[in-house]
Amino acid sequence: MTGNATSHAWSSQQGAAALAAPSLAEKRRAFDWRILLGFLLPIAVALLWEAAVRFGLAQGRLVPPPSRIFAALWSLAETGELWTHVWTTLWRVLTGFIIGAVTGIVFGALSGSGETVRRLLDPTLQALRAIPSIAWVPLFILWLGIFEASKVALIAVGVFFPVYLGIAGAILSVDRKLVEVGHVFRLSRFKLAKRILLPAVLPEAVIALRSGLGLGFMFVVAAEFMGASEGLGYLLVDGQQMGKPDQILAAIIAFALLGKLADSLLVLLTKPLVRWQDTVRERL
Known part of the structure; x- marks a missing residue:
């Protein structure tokens, strides 16, 4: 009797858990809904501004309506000019990101794992971090010229500091x-780093890489102001000089979309590294 009662209680608990736990299809529907929800605010703002211009409530001269902005985007895409600028900007950001991220990881690991190295490196790097990005422009032009090397170097500088801070801070904050x-288990230094330090550092390292990538897209604008003839930053300058606010806003939207896609790709590529985490977000 006791065994039957226990078995019945266990099966009842399993049934209740199955009813409470959402099915895979329900999770997918909820996920799709959350994706659509993220588009709600920008679409609502765009529709409201389009309606305001069409009904004469606003002129739309300095801030064109979405229809004119997307017409400018479509025109640039039809001629192939947009894809040339997008690829140029993406190549610069990717190259600068790789250089800045690798350097930031190395220096962050050195600074986080040794007090002597940290006292030697950190004050200088923190002082350099306070320098505005635009202040590097004339120096890089003088050192590397006005072509690609100076642009990539500026982007790498922008990526380096958040990655360095994130890696060093993550190592120092390990429990x-x-x-x-x-x-206690007599792990060697290599096994200690592999089994304990690396899993503890990875979540914050991914956040640092995402921050560095975001700053890379910010710094590429300053980089493409340095006499560039291609890139989305060049489209911004050209639109300002030619008095084309629709082209300026089209370039800004292209920047936003490209940055979001790059960030999503980075999250997708790094997700297997932090799959072991049992966080609230994974349960929702």
Whole structure:
């Protein structure tokens, strides 16, 4: 009797859990709904501004309606000019991001794992971090010329500092008890880094890389102001000089879309590294 009662209670708990847990199809529908929800605010603002211009409530001269902006985008895409500018900007950001991220990871790991190295490096790097991005422009032009090398170097500088801070801070914030557990089990330095330090650091490292990528897209605008003849930053300058606000806003929208796609791709590529996390977001 006791065994049957226990079995019945266990099956009842399983049934209740199955009813409470959302099915895979329901999760997918909820996920799709959340994606659509993210488009709601920009679409609503665009429709309201389009209606305001069409009904004569606003002129739309300095801030064109969405129809004119997308017409400018379509015109640039039809001629192939847009794709040339997009590819040029993307290549510069990708190259600068790789250089800045790798350098930031190396220096961040060195600074986070040794107090002597941290005291040697960190004050200088923190002082350099306070320098405005535009202040590097004349120096890089003088050193590297006005072509691609100076632009990529400026983007790499923008990526380096958030990655460096994120990696160093993540290493320094590892729970001391985890390291002591590794010492109790007599793990070597390599195994300690692989089994304890690396999993503890990875979530914050991914955030640091995403921050660096975002700053890379910010710095590419300053880089493409340095005498560029191609790139989305060049489209901004050209639109300002030619008095084309629709082209300026089209370039800004292209920047936003390109940056969002790059960030989503980075999240997708790094997701297997933090799949072990049991966070609230993964349960929703």
